[in-house]
Amino acid sequence: MTLTDLRYLVALARERHFGHAAERCNVSQPTLSVAIKKLEEELAVTLFERSAADVKITDIGARIVAQAEKVLLEAGQIKEIATAGRDPLSGPLKLGVIYTIGPYLLPHLIPRVHAAAPSMPLLIQENYTARLAEALKRGDLDVIVVALPFEEPGIVTQAVYDEPFRVLLPAGHGWESEERIPASRLAEAPLLLLGAGNCFRDQVLEACPLCRSGEGLQRTLEGSSLETIRHMVATGAGITVLPSAAADPLPGGNSLLTVRPFTTPEPFRRVALAWRVTYPRSGAIDVIRAAILDSPLQGVKPVGRGSPLPVG
Amino acid sequence: MTLTDLRYLVALARERHFGHAAERCNVSQPTLSVAIKKLEEELAVTLFERSAADVKITDIGARIVAQAEKVLLEAGQIKEIATAGRDPLSGPLKLGVIYTIGPYLLPHLIPRVHAAAPSMPLLIQENYTARLAEALKRGDLDVIVVALPFEEPGIVTQAVYDEPFRVLLPAGHGWESEERIPASRLAEAPLLLLGAGNCFRDQVLEACPLCRSGEGLQRTLEGSSLETIRHMVATGAGITVLPSAAADPLPGGNSLLTVRPFTTPEPFRRVALAWRVTYPRSGAIDVIRAAILDSPLQGVKPVGRGSPLPVG
DNA sequence: CGATGGCGATAGGCTTTAACTATACATGGG
DNA sequence: CCCATGTATAGTTAAAGCCTATCGCCATCG
Numbered sequence: 279m280t281l282t283d284l285r286y287l288v289a290l291a292r293e294r295h296f297g298h299a300a301e302r303c304n305v306s307q308p309t310l311s312v313a314i315k316k317l318e319e320e321l322a323v324t325l326f327e328r329s330a331a332d333v334k335i336t337d338i339g340a341r342i343v344a345q346a347e348k349v350l351l352e353a354g355q356i357k358e359i360a361t362a363g364r365d366p367l368s369g370p371l372k373l374g375v376i377y378t379i380g381p382y383l384l385p386h387l388i389p390r391v392h393a394a395a396p397s398m399p400l401l402i403q404e405n406y407t408a409r410l411a412e413a414l415k416r417g418d419l420d421v422i423v424v425a426l427p428f429e430e431p432g433i434v435t436q437a438v439y440d441e442p443f444r445v446l447l448p449a450g451h452g453w454e455s456e457e458r459i460p461a462s463r464l465a466e467a468p469l470l471l472l473g474a475g476n477c478f479r480d481q482v483l484e485a486c487p488l489c490r491s492g493e494g495l496q497r498t499l500e501g502s503s504l505e506t507i508r509h510m511v512a513t514g515a516g517i518t519v520l521p522s523a524a525a526d527p528l529p530g531g532n533s534l535l536t537v538r539p540f541t542t543p544e545p546f547r548r549v550a551l552a553w554r555v556t557y558p559r560s561g562a563i564d565v566i567r568a569a570i571l572d573s574p575l576q577g578v579k580p581v582g583r584g585s586p587l588p589v590g
Numbered sequence: 591m592t593l594t595d596l597r598y599l600v601a602l603a604r605e606r607h608f609g610h611a612a613e614r615c616n617v618s619q620p621t622l623s624v625a626i627k628k629l630e631e632e633l634a635v636t637l638f639e640r641s642a643a644d645v646k647i648t649d650i651g652a653r654i655v656a657q658a659e660k661v662l663l664e665a666g667q668i669k670e671i672a673t674a675g676r677d678p679l680s681g682p683l684k685l686g687v688i689y690t691i692g693p694y695l696l697p698h699l700i701p702r703v704h705a706a707a708p709s710m711p712l713l714i715q716e717n718y719t720a721r722l723a724e725a726l727k728r729g730d731l732d733v734i735v736v737a738l739p740f741e742e743p744g745i746v747t748q749a750v751y752d753e754p755f756r757v758l759l760p761a762g763h764g765w766e767s768e769e770r771i772p773a774s775r776l777a778e779a780p781l782l783l784l785g786a787g788n789c790f791r792d793q794v795l796e797a798c799p800l801c802r803s804g805e806g807l808q809r810t811l812e813g814s815s816l817e818t819i820r821h822m823v824a825t826g827a828g829i830t831v832l833p834s835a836a837a838d839p840l841p842g843g844n845s846l847l848t849v850r851p852f853t854t855p856e857p858f859r860r861v862a863l864a865w866r867v868t869y870p871r872s873g874a875i876d877v878i879r880a881a882i883l884d885s886p887l888q889g890v891k892p893v894g895r896g897s898p899l900p901v902g
Numbered sequence: 903c904g905a906t907g908g909c910g911a912t913a914g915g916c917t918t919t920a921a922c923t924a925t926a927c928a929t930g931g932g
Numbered sequence: 933c934c935c936a937t938g939t940a941t942a943g944t945t946a947a948a949g950c951c952t953a954t955c956g957c958c959a960t961c962g
């Protein structure tokens with residue numbers, strides 16, 4: 279029993295004439311004749327009473343035809359679903375973002391994605407890089423926004439932008455007079471850091487080798503966030519380093535904080551999109567990338583696909 | 591897209607492993623692999639993300655699998671329906687009976703058929719032979735009970751029983767003294783007859799050539815029934831001829847009527863079943879025949895299939 | 903009553919396809 | 933860097949699906 283057989287069956291039930299039904303199915307009369315006969319043998323029931331005068335459907339045949347119509351209808355739905363789902367911009371996209379990007383990117387990203395792809399709702403998760411990577415590989419996420427380097431088997435990445443780091447000082451801090459701060463001086467101050475698991479923490483420590491070797495005055499705030507640290511800096515608990523998108527918007531009406539760039543070469547992070555090589559909705563990823571680049575993230579510099587990652 | 595493809599699809603969605611899914615479908619891994627690939631091409635969507643690690647279903651794939659399961663379920667119903675309907679004794683049987691048999695046969699027939707085939711309800715229509723024949727050919731009826739001769743293209747008949755005719759006299763009628771009445775004498779009395787269309791009327795006239803030639807005193811009662819005529823005989827309006835099944839049960843407590851057989855050769859009618867040659871539920875017909883023969887119809891003689899129809 | 907025409911069944915042959923085995927290729931892990 | 937695992941591809945064979953041609957049945961009509 280095939281779907282073709284069922285199509286022949288309902289055609290014959292409608293036409294009550296082998297020739298006409300065959301024509302409607304674009305096959306020859308013997309084809310339809312044989313198919314119906316085989317179907318009757320397979321089901322071991324007589325579906326039609328044939329006579330010279332006309333073709334009558336049996337009671338059991340009528341019931342089976344009704345069911346066959348249901349099957350064909352449902353089968354047709356498959357094509358419908360496929361057609362509707364063919365658009366990569368249709369259907370929800372599961373997006374992961376690291377904690378140190380989410381709060382600054384998402385408010386801009388979400389409306390832009392919605393404008394570009396109205397039928398692609400975003401299901402967003404913020405988490406550590408490692409957790410996002412797991413979820414991505416499991417299939418719980420489709421695309422993630424992380425900082426490079428990010429290497430995982432089966433995962434491809436695409437750099438989107440470089441984001442310089444800034445020094446955040448409490449107002450009135452001694453370094454306020456400096457136009458730019460050398461990264462090496464971070465070891466001199468009480469540096470407030472995010473907890474382990476945040477890649478941004480590692481990148482800050484990488485920018486300041488002395489801090490990393492434990493010679494600095496840094497203090498780790500487990501389970502905290504950049505926003506919390508910012509408030510702590512404002513109260514004079516220490517200084518910190520923020521990515522530009524988090525730091526640059528600040529001084530606006532906030533007289534308790536001062537932002538200073540680093541001296542060149544500025545430490546920075548390269549932010550990238552990552553997805554499974556096998557992920558089929560590349561169009562959706564393009565939309566995400568475009569929306570990120572369209573977002574007003576202060577201080578960031580777009581990165582072409584070919585740009586090499588300079589030594590951090 | 592075939593039902594087989596959908597089975598492969600569902601199996602793969604369950605197993606998330608081409609090899610295992612193929613095994614479950616009793617086919618080789620390449621077979622399933624190719625089938626899925628073709629399905630994806632046909633639908634122009636990616637249903638699964640394949641990687642060395644594992645097989646992940648896409649969102650659109652999951653929706654299509656759900657629909658495919660629905661299709662397979664409905665398709666399975668077809669086999670169920672066929673299996674359930676394979677029994678010829680299952681499902682209603684549309685039975686037609688001529689007016690001059692119905693009232694005497696049906697009260698016996700119905701319970702017997704119900705006992706023999708509880709899941710074969712009878713849908714009964716009483717009518718003239720011509721109307722029954724039409725309905726039978728149209729397919730509105732499946733089997734009819736008529737009197738022979740009955741010849742229609744595409745229709746086969748099977749004699750069931752012979753039923754002799756009786757003379758019905760009002761009590762006190764002069765012929766009461768006679769043991770048996772010769773058919774020729776019917777022309778001497780006011781003979782009450784059914785209207786045209788009733789085959790029984792014709793058969794009575796055939797038994798009495800003088801009546802037929804219009805030399806008798808017969809009176810036709812259009813739109814009437816044997817029961818009505820019987821009451822009229824009781825009131826002394828005339829005499830009539832009844833089939834034995836209608837006549838023989840009468841004298842019991844009815845002192846107003848007298849029944850007399852004819853002299854040999856007794857006029858009689860041969861009652862038969864008729865159905866379309868193409869009608870597939872021969873088992874149902876056998877049940878009807880058996881139930882008729884089991885019914886206590888007074889005076890009737892069962893007829894073997896081979897019995898020739900004697901000249902009426 | 904035999905000829906005719908419509909219609910479904912059957913036969914024979916061709917093309918497509920669905921299946922198998924064997925093997926190549928890709929990937930993550932030791 | 934090679935191996936184990938798992939999927940894709942190639943090549944072959946058997947079956948299926950379809951077509952054309954034709955048969956056989958029945959009903960109608962001259």
